[in-house]
Amino acid sequence: xxxxxxxxxxxxxxxxxxxxxxxxxxxxxxxxxxxxxxxxxxxxxxxxxxxxxxxxxxxxxxxxxxxxxxxxxxxxxxxxxxxxxxxxxxxxxxxxxxxxxxxxxxxxxxxxxxxxxxxxxxxxxxxxxxxxxxxxxxxxxxxxxxxxxxxxxxxxxxxxxxxxxxxxxxxxxxxxxxxxxxxxxxxxxxxxxxxxxxxxxxxxxxxxxxxxxxxxxxxxxxxxxxxxxxxxxxxxxxxxxxxxxxxxxxxxxxxxxxxxxxxxxxxxxxxxxxxxxxxxxxxxxxxxxxxxxxxxxxxxxxxxxxxxxxxxxxxxxxxxxxxxxxxxxxxxxxxxxxxxxxxxxxxxxxxxxxxxxxxxxxxxxxxxxxxxxxxxxxxxxxxxxxxxxxxxxxxxxxxxxxxxxxxxxxxxxxxxxxxxxxxxxxxxxxxxxxxxxxxxxxxxxxxxxxxxxxxxxxxxxxxxxxxxxxxxxxxxxxxxxxxxxxxxxxxxxxxxxxxxxxxxxxxxxxxxxxxxxxxxxxxxxxxxxxxxxxxxxxxxxxxxxxxxxxxxxxxxxxxxxxxxxxxxxxxxxxxxxxxxxxxxxxxxxxxxxxxxxxxxxxxxxxxxxxxxxxxxxxxxxxxxxxxxxxxxxxxxxxxxxxxxxxxxxxxxxxxxxxxxxxxxxxxxxxxx
Numbered sequence: 149x150x151x152x153x154x155x156x157x158x159x160x161x162x163x164x165x166x167x168x169x170x171x172x173x174x175x176x177x178x179x180x181x182x183x184x185x186x187x188x189x190x191x192x193x194x195x196x197x198x199x200x201x202x203x204x205x206x207x208x209x210x211x212x213x214x215x216x217x218x219x220x221x222x223x224x225x226x227x228x229x230x231x232x233x234x235x236x237x238x239x240x241x242x243x244x245x246x247x248x249x250x251x252x253x254x255x256x257x258x259x260x261x262x263x264x265x266x267x268x269x270x271x272x273x274x275x276x277x278x279x280x281x282x283x284x285x286x287x288x289x290x291x292x293x294x295x296x297x298x299x300x301x302x303x304x305x306x307x308x309x310x311x312x313x314x315x316x317x318x319x320x321x322x323x324x325x326x327x328x329x330x331x332x333x334x335x336x337x338x339x340x341x342x343x344x345x346x347x348x349x350x351x352x353x354x355x356x357x358x359x360x361x362x363x364x365x366x367x368x369x370x371x372x373x374x375x376x377x378x379x380x381x382x383x384x385x386x387x388x389x390x391x392x393x394x395x396x397x398x399x400x401x402x403x404x405x406x407x408x409x410x411x412x413x414x415x416x417x418x419x420x421x422x423x424x425x426x427x428x429x430x431x432x433x434x435x436x437x438x439x440x441x442x443x444x445x446x447x448x449x450x451x452x453x454x455x456x457x458x459x460x461x462x463x464x465x466x467x468x469x470x471x472x473x474x475x476x477x478x479x480x481x482x483x484x485x486x487x488x489x490x491x492x493x494x495x496x497x498x499x500x501x502x503x504x505x506x507x508x509x510x511x512x513x514x515x516x517x518x519x520x521x522x523x524x525x526x527x528x529x530x531x532x533x534x535x536x537x538x539x540x541x542x543x544x545x546x547x548x549x550x551x552x553x554x555x556x557x558x559x560x561x562x563x564x565x566x567x568x569x570x571x572x573x574x575x576x577x578x579x580x581x582x583x584x585x586x587x588x589x590x591x592x593x594x595x596x597x598x599x600x601x602x603x604x605x606x607x608x609x610x611x612x613x614x615x616x617x618x619x620x621x622x623x624x625x626x627x628x629x630x631x632x633x634x635x636x637x638x639x640x641x642x643x644x645x646x647x648x649x650x651x652x653x654x655x656x657x658x659x660x661x662x663x664x665x666x667x668x669x670x671x672x673x674x675x676x677x678x679x680x681x682x683x684x685x686x687x688x689x690x691x692x693x694x695x696x697x698x699x700x701x702x703x704x705x706x707x708x709x710x711x712x713x714x715x716x717x718x719x720x721x722x723x724x725x726x727x728x729x730x731x732x733x734x735x736x737x738x739x740x741x742x743x744x745x746x747x748x749x750x751x752x753x754x755x756x757x758x759x760x761x762x763x764x765x766x767x768x769x770x771x772x773x774x775x776x777x778x779x780x781x782x783x784x785x786x787x788x789x790x791x792x793x794x795x796x797x798x799x800x801x802x803x804x805x806x807x808x809x810x811x812x813x814x815x816x817x818x819x820x
Contacts (some may be wrong), residue, residue: 154213155206158227159199165193165228166198173465180406181461182436182449189462197467198231207231221278228277229270235467236266242466246404253735272797274309274484291538304452334626335584336418336511336648337499338591341568342382342391342431343520344607346596346618348565353817357562361573365592368624368631370669374638375621376706376721377596381609383433384710385595385641392660393647395709396783397790400438402711407439410791412657414645415443415511421654423509424503426502428514430489434740435460448498450490450515476544485524485541489517492534492571499575503584516572519564519598521607523557526567535567543607554601561598587626591644595617602751609712610736612719612728613752617708623647625666635669638721640706659789661811663704706808707782721746722809723761727775743772782811 170190176182205227209218240262245254252260346352349359351366352373378388379395387393390413395401398411405412405570415425426446434440437460441447451460455475462468485491499514522542528535541560549557572592579585598608599615608616621639624631643662649655650664706721715738716731724747730738743757756768763771785806806812 150213150218151207151210153220153326154209154218154223155203157223158206158209158230159202161224161226161228161229162198162205163195165232166201167195168236168241169198170194170465170467173239173288174461177464180437183461185459186461186465188536189458190465192465193465193471197235201231201234202227215325215753225274225277229273230415233266233270236269237262238470239466240266246402250402250711250714250716252716252731260403263472331508333589334589334651335503335506335509335643336423336589336591338511338513338648339516339572339593340386340513341516341518341592341594341620343517343596343598344565344568344594344620345615346594347615348519349432349560349569349620351622352620358566359569361569361576362592362620364623365572365576365590365624366622368628369590369592369622370625370630370633370635370666372621372623372635372639374636375619375771376617376638376640376708377592377594377619378641378708379710380559380596380612380616380708381710381712382431382527382595383438384712386434387411388639389641389644390440390442391596392642392662393654393790394642394661394707394786395711397659397661397786399791400577402710405438407442409439412659413443415513416647417645417649417651417654417657418445419443419445419802421652423511424506425511425513427513428495428498428502428515429513430495430517431520432460432463434515437461437464437587446502450495450498452488452490453484453486455487473516473544476542480545481539481541483522483538483542485522485536485540486755488522488540488542488685489520492568493518493535493574496571496575498580502542506560515596516568518568518571518719519561523564524561524567525560526563528569547665549606551601554606557606558600561600586628588624589626589648590624591622591648593621593641593644595641605736609710610626610715611738612708612710612717614726614746614750617719623665625651630666630669630673633669633673635665635672637672638662638704638706639665640708661786661789663810663813685795705778705782707779707786707811709783720775720782721776722775725771725775726752727757727772729776729779741772743768743775778805778809781806785812 167190171187174181174186174190174195177186194538206223207748208452209216209223209226212218217575229492241254241259244258244262245251249255249258276439302599303481329499347354350357350363351359351371377385379401383394383403384401387398387407388395391411392408392414393411398407399405400407400411412682419425424446425444426448427441427444428448428450429435430450432449432451436447449460455461455472458468458472461619462473495514495516499512502512503510522540522544524540525537526535527533527537541557546553579588588757597614597616597619599605599611599613603609603611603613621641640662642660643665645660646656646662647665656662656664656737680784708717708719710717714731714735716734717728717738719726719728723743724748726744728738728742728744730736730740730742732740739755741757742752742755743758744752744754744761745763746752756763757772759768761768803812
């Protein structure tokens with residue numbers, strides 16, 4: 149039994165085959181990658197994984213050698229197939245689930261098709277490759293096999309790769325326009341807090357968490373009490389924030405999706421007017437890999453310290469994702485924050501560095517990751533000297549927590565909110581001291597919320613209940629305009645683009661669906677603060693509030709959409725009612741239809757979709773059908789205005805209905 153020789157030859161073949169499989173995946177991803185380090189990294193990582201598989205093949209061949217002749221070429225070829233086949237299966241099935249089956253699971257037919265392709269390729273390889281090994285590739289079997297040649301190639305790649313490995317460009321900022329800003333000009337700070345639900349801070353009525361700085365900021369801002377995200381995971385929701393479109397319009401709704409270049413974002417509109425835009429992105433879902441750098445003069449990914457020398461492009465490799473998840477599970481609750489994101493004080497310091505070098509008009513988008521998981525412990529909140537204890541709990545290693553862990557996870561989450569409040573407080577106080585605060589428009593909001601067993605789950609992205617959609621939204625205007633105003637009518641994230649550009653005196657892009665919230669707030673205040681006029685007898689009529697009617701003229705329908713991990717969802721909120729539609733057989737197990745009366749049931753505890761009790765005098769089925777019609781029509785308008793290429797015709801009747809619901813402006817076209 150020639151164990152050593154079999155292991156060397158099969159390991160050599162597997163080493164080379166694994167490297168080429170990895171290089172192939174990296175090359176496939178290279179067109180959207182911000183750096184090319186993955187080409188080198190995959191060559192090495194997949195080669196090493198292949199080596200392990202090939203060594204196992206060599207051991208098996210040595211055990212069966214008494215019955216089957218094992219030549220060097222056969223060991224080499226079988227080692228290559230033994231490594232490449234399982235890795236190719238993992239990669240192809242992952243890509244098929246992500247791109248072809250939209251994360252709804254690869255059916256058995258799809259799996260069998262992948263297996264058939266791999267088997268056919270393996271057989272062809274085993275037939276052809278031995279012929280080549282006896283000819284032009286004979287050198288591969290000499291001496292220790294391919295290792296010498298492989299290391300020569302590997303060293304060359306590493307030399308090129310280290311030169312191309314990206315560095316964090318935090319110190320590189322865009323050039324300011326020449327000249328000083330005019331006295332009446334202002335700047336913009338847009339702070340998006342990842343995973344911050346509205347009811348987690350004091351100003352929205354939650355008193356168990358200490359958020360004095362956010363609460364003070366609220367008194368200096370317009371507070372929108374019923375703000376909703378348009379999706380419950382970062383990429384889809386962030387795209388709506390930037391583009392003022394629903395996910396059906398901007399199409400960046402899936403894990404495999406990017407924000408198309410044809411989408412017009414509010415940073416692009418500001419940029420054309422001479423505003424210097426910067427972004428500090430702290431979540432890979434909003435990076436240039438997925439097209440979110442549009443309209444920014446400086447776009448910085450506040451990248452974590454990826455393990456084992458990884459980068460943003462390396463993180464896209466399927467085996468690297470597996471490696472990271474294994475490391476997370478092995479580490480358990482022992483974690484370093486820098487391995488996941490940059491903490492708030494680091495990002496806010498970078499924001500200050502940007503602001504200090506600007507001379508003209510500027511805006512900066514600041515993405516803060518607290519309180520996104522992993523939830524970290526913060527000793528400093530209780531008088532300790534350290535911000536982090538090294539303990540954190542995240543979704544990667546605790547995908548499906550036991551319900552008994554709810555209070556523990558909620559406590560950690562609330563601690564993250566308090567920690568964020570402290571860091572934001574320092575940042576805002578420094579702005580006040582510098583004089584920049586008064587002449588700056590500041591928006592604080594979130595991309596989505598988080599759930600803690602309100603409807604049977606944890607984390608986010610797999611439902612459209614209020615705990616995942618309702619987000620804080622506070623807009624502080626320059627010079628204290630409208631400070632302290634609290635707006636009770638529903639709004640959604642796609643209103644932010646039109647609101648921002650309107651403050652600059654700019655027109656919204658025709659593709660946008662949102663409204664200018666400041667204009668609407670001013671109109672609402674003017675209407676509601678008018679003194680009542682007494683009748684001829686001196687009696688002031690007090691209007692009777694009908695709980696079945698939504699009396700705010702500024703009210704509009706609020707839409708959310710979601711296609712995440714096989715859960716294809718859509719919801720509409722209108723006149724105090726909310727309807728949620730889910731795909732049949734969704735992995736989360738959500739009902740296909742849910743109907744809630746939020747005015748009486750804000751926590752969505754009672755699903756009225758299949759009930760018989762009248763809703764404001766109407767049959768629940770009639771109410772549900774009408775909401776479905778409005779939802780479908782709103783999505784049709786979004787597709788017509790978006791970049792999907794779908795031509796949707798909206799008739800005059802449907803157009804008038806959308807305008808009556810506040811979904812479209814009175815002068816807006818329904819068909820593009």
